[in-house]
Each structure stands twice: as structure tokens, then as C-alpha cells.
Amino acid sequence: MLHIKVPQLEEIVEGAISQAALQGEPQLISVVNEIDYTSPYAFLDRAQAVDQHRLFWRSAGEDFAMVGVGAAHRILSTDSHRFREIESVWNELQKKARVYDPSHVKGTGLVALGGFSFDTNQSDLTPWESFPDSQMTIPAYLLTNKGTKSYLSTNLLIFEEDHKQQIIHQINEQQHQLLHGDRQELKLPNRTSSMEMEAEKWKQSIKQATDDIKKGKLGKVVLARELRVKFNAPVELAAVVEELCETQSNSYVFAFENGGDHFIGATPERLVRVEKQELISTCLAGTIPRGKDEEEDHILGQRLLNDPKNRQEHDFVVQMIREAVEACCYNVEIPSAPVVYPLRNLQHLYTPVTATLENGYTLLDVVERLHPTPALGGMPQKQSVDYIRKNEALNRGWYAGPIGWFDGHNNGEFAVAIRSALIQGDEASLFAGCGVVEDSDPEAEYEETAVKLKPMLSVLGGSL
Template sequence: MTILPLDPTANPTPAALEDFLAQVQAAARQRGRAQLASISVEVEALDPLAVLESIFEPGERHFYVERPAEGLAVAGAEAVLAFEAKGPERFAAVQRFIDETLANTIAVGDLGASLTGPHFFAAFSFFAETEPGEAFAAASVFVPRWQVSQRAGRTVAVANLLIEAGSDLHALAARVWRAHGKFRAFDYSTPEFPVAAGAPDVAATLRDVGSDGFYQRSVARALEEIASGEFQKIVLARAKDLTAAAPLHPLRVLNGLRQRFGDCYSFSVANGRGQSFIGASPERLLRVQAQVLTTEALAGSAPRGATASEDAAVGGALLRSEKDLREHRAVLGSIVRRLRELSLVPEYPQRPVLRRFANVQHLHTPVRARLPDDVRVGEVLSRLYPTPAVGGTPRAAAVARIREHEAFPRGLYAGAIGWIDGRGDGEFFLGLRSALVEGATARLYAGAGIVAGSSPEQEFAEAEWKFRAMQEALLAP
């Protein structure tokens, strides 16, 4: 990425903006290839979700993620560039697309600060190959035209433009200038969301995907395969289909998720064809910042108690549960082993602690490692994903069995969702506690890890209370 020593706030005029775009256009002509122009400006405090609400179009791609407990919120809308891939090399293909784009990017602004510059928002489905008719490709990535991000109280707006040899610079500059004026005096008008699915005058239906008892029978078969030594753990999911009498707006649901699940990644990823994958995920897959990699093992689950005493009792039982500790060790061991395969030196505590969320508590172990310059985010993703927390162990044997044990395609459920920026930093989380929304319908997903000692009835119940977050968010008035 080429960074020009220009401060867009020093001479904030349409003429200065057009002069910058002219420099980018000259580079496009010289190189014989379109160039990405990226302009980053710090702005007065904005709510990125409110910005996305103001520009939301169902026919445009968008990406949104917020983790209130960390002061993080990122919104991106409209695709300037997009790329899709599939197969076992999909992570490498996306990394190549990012590298090639950055080699033809010219940026201005304070690019040393967090969340500045072009971001590549990516979503990887659980399986490397998707089935016909699925909403998202096995790997998809896009650069947004507009991005608004907030971290620790600082707000940055980014405009990305694709400049070709024959681009109308005057029109492009005018468009960016109008957006700049809007961000400087943002109007927090109330969005008009449709009637909520659970309002008294609107009926909604909710049913399991698959026949009665299908999940319990799948768990029973998986336990037989575990007993025979085929694998030690497999994660099996359930799905529910919700149908409402009114359209379900993904951003209305997000408002509820971010308020209730401040420790989670509340997210929405739209494909530009009217379908959005939304949720509140508790699990970070990885973060790379200033050459430091952080990830985590989050496995072994229990519900929250109704009182402090009950909550403590349930949590204490989880910390002593041989079955849950075994499941947690499998996830942690896989993460550590795969990081060492990249010649990294992972650091982590020897005993897990409890990580509590609004409706569930998990066994949690944080993992940290220094990342050499020659190891990219895409390469780490390809090694870590899918973790035993969403697939199983051994990975190949367990993942190969999942499709025959589930009654639906997973799509982005338990997939890897996040971004990589122009500095090579990135952050990804798992698409858990989630739903695929289209019009008045939504498919909800939740799963559980099956190990020796699991019971079909208990795993069905675990998925049931994991469903609760999305059901309440979709049905809330």
C-alpha cells in the first residue's frame, strides 16, 4: 500500500480531494490497472450502527460487528471490490486477493491509528465447499465504499474509491464530499423498522429442522463412533426455522443483541441479495495486532443460574466436570499444536477459568503468541480453522462426519467472520448463536460438543438454551 504524506483535514475542500484523486488516476494510467483510493479521517463521535441504519440498503453488502465490553464497533457498507473462493485453498486465495489489492492501493490520513485505512471484510463458511443455493460462498471478502469504526471512544470514517483511467473524478469527489458533510453533522433520525415478529398483533411460528428426535439419534450415532475410536469429539448442530408475518430487519435485531450481550461479538453480514447472517458470538477465533496473536479455547458449557448461589453452584460443577474438562483440553491442545506448526510459541495458563455471558458460561483459556513478519493472518486462519470447538477432534475425521449427522447445510454457522486491514492486522470470530435472515424468515443455529459421556437428551437441552438468545432477539417487540 502506498501512503501519501497528505493530511485530508489540512485542506478539506472539494478541489483538494479532486487533486488527490487525480494523483491516483495518474497511477492507474501508469500501471495499467485500477487503483484503490482510501481516505481516512477522524470524526466526531458517531455510533457506527446508527450510520449503517441511515445508509442501509437490502441490495448492498454490509458488515457490522460490535463488542461493547471492548469499546469496539465497525460498520462497512457497499462493495467497491469483492472476491469469492472455495476449496481447501480458500484462505490463501483471499490472502492473495488482499495482497494484490493493497499493492494497488493509495491511501491518505492518519494510517498509524487503529481501524484506519482499507479493511477487507471476510466470511468463511464452515465447509470449504458449499451446497447449491446457499446464501454465502465458501469464502467471500469485500472492501466497503464507506466504513465507520469506533474503538475506545475514537471514531474514524474511511472512504474507499476504485479509480480507473477513465473515472469521472469530479463525480467521485462530489460523492465523498457529501458523505463527509453528512458525517460532520450526522442526523440521528429514528429508522423505520418493520413490526417485530413477537409483537402481540403479529404471529410467528418456530419449528426444528429435521424430524422429531433426529438430533438425539444423531448424537447417539456419534457416541457409537466415538466408542469405536473414529474420533474423540464431534460438534453437532441443530437448526430452527422461524416464520413471521412481517419482515425481520437485521439491524433491529442487532440493537437488541448489542444491548444484552456486551461481552459478545454482535454482528451482521449481508450478501447484497437480501440475506443477512446475524448473531451474538461469544468466541474470538483470533486477533492479530502489532505482531501479537491472541486466541482462546472456549469449550465446556453450562447455563447461567437464576440466583447468585445457583450460578456459582453451576459454574463450580462445570469447573469440576470431567467430561467438560476433557472437551476443553481437546480444543486447547489443538490450538497449541497448530500454532507450534507455524513455529510460534504459544503462552497460556494451565487451568481454565469461567467465562460468563448473559445466558451461558464456558470454560475459558486465553492463548497468546508473537507473530513473525512472514506469517500472515490468512495462514494462521487456515491452520486454526475449524477449531475443535466447532468441528471436533481429530479434525479431519470429525468434520467428515458432520454433514451426514445434520439435517441442513451449515453455511456461515460456526464459520470464520472478521477482517484484515492494510497493515496486516486482523480480527476474526466464530459465527455462533446466529441466524440467517431473509424477509420474514430466519434460520437459527445452535450446537453442542459430543464426547464420551455425553447424552442425547442433555446435548439437545444445551442447544435449546443456546437458541434462546436469538429467539428472544428475533421475537422481541
């Protein structure tokens, strides 16, 4: 990847057209400019007039957000080795790309955002037809906000038959729309109906799973259920994203739009982050509601810390992540006991994992080793995923899969796509799951999933 001082855009495009003709293949270019601070929600809203492929990411625990529009390049894979295939294509793209980025700020320039399905062997595509099994997108335009600073990356695939002035005119028009275009007042959706999908059948599947665990068929399995809701009008993506960011401050907020369908959520669960070879992962398993006040909060938190079922569920995750991280890292540090991690509606057991990534390993290597963790699949890993495929009534699609980003500076972060919804026009499917062990109670697990549905329900028409 070539980093040089940024000349005029016209000169860059003209040079890329010449190189495309000379080399007989299109040229990927990336130009980064620092701009006046720009609201990510305004950018996301205005982007609907530019392209129906929008992407949003807001990190938990730091003031960092990205909004992508359109696609300079999409990296797709349906291969069983999908993480390695996408890594290989990404590396080739970087080698050939010409990047004009004087800032070198993480999340600028060539950045790929996207996600992976939970299970590559799921045969029924419904209702995920718009979301490929694995897709990472290099946006045509990318707004990156870090603290009070904003950066705009413009990524283009230039062909030898392209005309310089036509490209420049299009870029100027689209950038003006994204940064200064008119906006309408954003409104949260008004829900008109909701329907739980086979709730009693789902409870029976929990009972069956506990019996199978007692018989030694597996150690733990996570089973999810679906809630379908309908609205009086198509959902405005930017309104929902902004509300999630304001109400779920400790969560990763994400949105991926394909062909007008939106997969959106606010997940507390980081899978892994890598920045300058320093790795952070998170063990987040075990759940209890928040209390009505500080005293009740503390009582519930202590109950969670001392609950054998939740501690066992959490320990499954800790041991699996330890094994995966130790295989490709050194300086691995894991606390001996979890602490309580509060969210707006829930409290979780939380154990952080820090390490240094060994040379030769990448973020996607770690993602491949970690997915799915016992918090989303179960134990043992393969048996639990097979069990889910055979016994869960829904197609998870990207729900519970890894979603995130990586850039050309070896930075990146992936979270687990829970607390989420697939929005299709004026309808949506919401998903929530729970970890089943041998002493799980179907009614208690049902109530736990009801609490987990609240963050998305709160922005999609309020509580049930």
C-alpha cells in the same frame, strides 16, 4: 502501500484517474478522515439507502466497532487453499493501493471484513446462495469507532473513464446520507411462528455419534441443529444489531449482508486476534446455564469445572490450539486449568492462549491452522468434518466458520460464527450445536442447544 499527507479529495480522484489511464488498470484509493462521533447503529440503518451490502463488527472486551457499506473490492475464493489465495490477492491490492491515512488507527483505511464457510466441500448451497464460500470485502465506506473517536474511510476503485466531478458528487451525497440522513424508529421483529427441524431425528444422530465414537471411528464430533422462525414483517438489521450489542456485552456482534440476506450473531468465541505481532486465541468449550442468583451461578459453575465430559471436551480444544499456535509463534503461554466464563444466558469453560507471531506468518495463516477447532468440528479434524457432512441435516454455510477482519497495519481478529441466524426477509434460520463424546446424552445435548439458541431468540421475538 503509500501513506502520505491527505490532500483534497478532488486532487486525489483526479490523480487516480490519470494514473489509471497511464498504467492501463484501475486504481484503488483509500482516504481516512476523523469525524464527529457517530452512532454505529445510525450509520448501519442509514446505509440501507446506499447499498444492500452492509457489514458490522463489534469486538468483545474493548470499545471497538466497524460498519462497512458497499464494496470497493471483494476478494472471493472457492479454492481448497482459500486462505492463502485471499492473502495473496490482499497483498497485491495493498502494494498498488494509494492510502491517505494520517491517523494510522487500527481498523481504518484499507480494511477487509467478511467470512468463510465451515466446509468448502458442502455441495448443497441452500439456504446460503447469497453467501460465497469465502468473501472478504473492502467497503466503499467504513465507519470505525474506537473509544469516543470516529473515523470514516472512503475506499474507491477509480477507472480511467471515470469523471472527477461525478465521483465527488456521488461521494458527497452518499456520505451525507450515511452521517446525516433521515431515520425511522427502529423496531425489533415480532415473531409469528417457529419450527424445530427434525428434533427427534437430531437426537437419534447424537445417539449414533456416541456409538461411532465408542467404536473408535472418531474422538469427538460437534453436531448442530436448526430452528426456523417467521415474522410479521422483514427484519430491520440495525434494530437487531443494536439489541445484541446491548444485551450480549461479552460477545462479538457481527452482521454480514449480501443481496438483502443477513448473517448475524453474537458469538463469545474468539478464534484469534493479532495486533502488533501479539496473538491472543481462546479455548471456549464446555457449557452450562446461568443460575437464577449468584449462589446458584457459583454452584453451576463449579459443576461445570468438575464435569468430566465438559473437561474432556475443553481439553480437546486446548491441545489442538496449542499445537496450531506453537507451529507459528513463540512465547506461547497457556494456563494449566480453565476458568468459568459467564455470559448472559450461559457459562463456559475458558482458557486464554497468548503468544508472539513469528516473522513471516500472518493472521490468516493462524486462522487456516485453527479452523475448525474441536469446539466446532471435532477430533480428529478431517474425520469429524467428513462425519458432519454425511450426518448433519443442515448446510452450515457460514455458521461455525471464521468471520472477522484485517487491515493494512497487520491488525485483525476472527471469531467463530456461532450463536447466529441467517435472516432472509421475514424468515430466519437459527443454528446451535453441541460437542458429542462417548458418554453424551441426547436429551441433555438437546437442552444445551436450546439454551444456546436463546441469545438470538431474545432479539428475534423473545423466548419460545
